Amino acid sequence: MTELKHPELLRSCSFINGKWQNSGQQFRVLNPATDKEIIQVDEVTHQQVIDAIKAADAAQTKWQNMTSVKRGEILQKWSALIFEHRNDLALIMTREQGKTLTDAKGEVLYGKSFFDWFAEEAKRVYGDTIINHEADKQIQVIKQPVGVVGAITPWNFPNAMITRKAGAALAAGCCFVVKPAAETPLSALALAYLGQKAGLPDGVFNVVVGEDAKTIGKELTTHPLIKKFTFTGSTKVGKLLSQQCASSVKKVSMELGGNAPFIVFDDANIDLAVDALCNAKLRNCGQTCISPNRIYVHQAIFSEFKEKLVLALNNVKQGNGEDKSNKIGCLIHHQAAKNVHAMVEQAKQQGARVELGGLTEEPSASFYPLTILTNVKHGDDITRQEIFGPVLTLISFDDEQTVVQQANDTEFGLAAYFFTDNIHRVHRVSTQLEYGMVGVNEAAISSAMSPFGGVKHSGFGKEGSKYGLDDYLTVKAITLGYK
Numbered sequence: 001m002t003e004l005k006h007p008e009l010l011r012s013c014s015f016i017n018g019k020w021q022n023s024g025q026q027f028r029v030l031n032p033a034t035d036k037e038i039i040q041v042d043e044v045t046h047q048q049v050i051d052a053i054k055a056a057d058a059a060q061t062k063w064q065n066m067t068s069v070k071r072g073e074i075l076q077k078w079s080a081l082i083f084e085h086r087n088d089l090a091l092i093m094t095r096e097q098g099k100t101l102t103d104a105k106g107e108v109l110y111g112k113s114f115f116d117w118f119a120e121e122a123k124r125v126y127g128d129t130i131i132n133h134e135a136d137k138q139i140q141v142i143k144q145p146v147g148v149v150g151a152i153t154p155w156n157f158p159n160a161m162i163t164r165k166a167g168a169a170l171a172a173g174c175c176f177v178v179k180p181a182a183e184t185p186l187s188a189l190a191l192a193y194l195g196q197k198a199g200l201p202d203g204v205f206n207v208v209v210g211e212d213a214k215t216i217g218k219e220l221t222t223h224p225l226i227k228k229f230t231f232t233g234s235t236k237v238g239k240l241l242s243q244q245c246a247s248s249v250k251k252v253s254m255e256l257g258g259n260a261p262f263i264v265f266d267d268a269n270i271d272l273a274v275d276a277l278c279n280a281k282l283r284n285c286g287q288t289c290i291s292p293n294r295i296y297v298h299q300a301i302f303s304e305f306k307e308k309l310v311l312a313l314n315n316v317k318q319g320n321g322e323d324k325s326n327k328i329g330c331l332i333h334h335q336a337a338k339n340v341h342a343m344v345e346q347a348k349q350q351g352a353r354v355e356l357g358g359l360t361e362e363p364s365a366s367f368y369p370l371t372i373l374t375n376v377k378h379g380d381d382i383t384r385q386e387i388f389g390p391v392l393t394l395i396s397f398d399d400e401q402t403v404v405q406q407a408n409d410t411e412f413g414l415a416a417y418f419f420t421d422n423i424h425r426v427h428r429v430s431t432q433l434e435y436g437m438v439g440v441n442e443a444a445i446s447s448a449m450s451p452f453g454g455v456k457h458s459g460f461g462k463e464g465s466k467y468g469l470d471d472y473l474t475v476k477a478i479t480l481g482y483k
């Protein structure tokens, strides 16, 4: 087994106020591909969570008064250290999360790109001057950091879901306390280690790790010193945390679940669509909130599309992500594989046909094979849930209006994709889809430069892009009298 070049990146307790804080009570971090323990990590205590919030608050004034150029320089240094340690960071991620090393390296670079982007954006916090609304007055509009940020992040992107939030928060001048998922604390702690090396002052970036999500989450969503709360995870937990934030009226952003339609019209470039679908679906074994979840294929090209898709996915090698010959890894734990299996079994009972993959028995490990289902109808249970696994459900359609209605017929509104060579349809359909992000003849839609976020039950707020800082800034109007 490959060893880490820098074993000091592997940390085993929370990082609070620039110090590694033990607690004496531990939980296990497992490698989902082997079920073996990687390391035991100290469960943060309730008091330590409060300490982290207070440390962030104590560091806040100095951090926000530092020039944006200086804050940007620290982010850039942090980014350079991430790049230097990219292989180790990827290995840690593959071991705790199960994705392939290629996916993990891709994520580390994607994660770092948010520091690069926001290091520059930090300098572009502009205000306005509004003149002449009354003869002897002028209004100055300025933007200021909202204050200490609490964050909770999921296990599917253990690095990038933190950098996407922390990059913007720190650039805007906000100190940060994050709770990563208990399944994947190690990537977060490695990031903290490099952040300190990059010159982050004590208290500016804190990581609290533990399995007791409820207690930690309650503090991060209700403590009066936290001024803004940001969450990426399931809609169910997001709704609960939004409610908790309401008691102290925090500024909130929520990046929640999706149920992405992927529509292939009869005038589409079929090879392009198949290729894009495979890449998007294989990424992280289908465990991304923007993963194509419902594949609507025009009936005139259905057979051709299905055959090409089966051919493309027929021999994709699956196994431990550390083995470079594997193109797809495992799911986050056994239960995740069981959940996917249950969804496929239910779909079969509702008439779905297995064209590829599937299992005859409930899985006893974290692996679920690449599976293609046909004869799925819009409205079947599997089309109403986020699959979060390597299962493609093919649904036939025959007219544009109906398929757009079906695509929108969900409470979610994160990402949607469609493939067509008809320019009129491109404009029509992209405006009609009720989603925060739409890919047209393209399924790779994530970039630090592009606003990421959903509508409806998929949440609110934008991460990345020139809009990303807004979630961490408040707008102040200063009326200047001339009298």
Ligand code: ADP
Binding pocket: 152, 153, 154, 155, 156, 179, 180, 181, 182, 213, 214, 215, 216, 217, 218, 232, 233, 234, 235, 237, 238, 240, 241
């Ligand atoms: P997923 O299905 O991706 O695990 P979750 O919404 O359950 O999505 O988890 C995302 C993050 O939310 C994780 O860090 C998890 O620990 C945290 N979490 C889950 N339940 C709660 C809760 N009741 N309060 C606070 N955080 C929670």
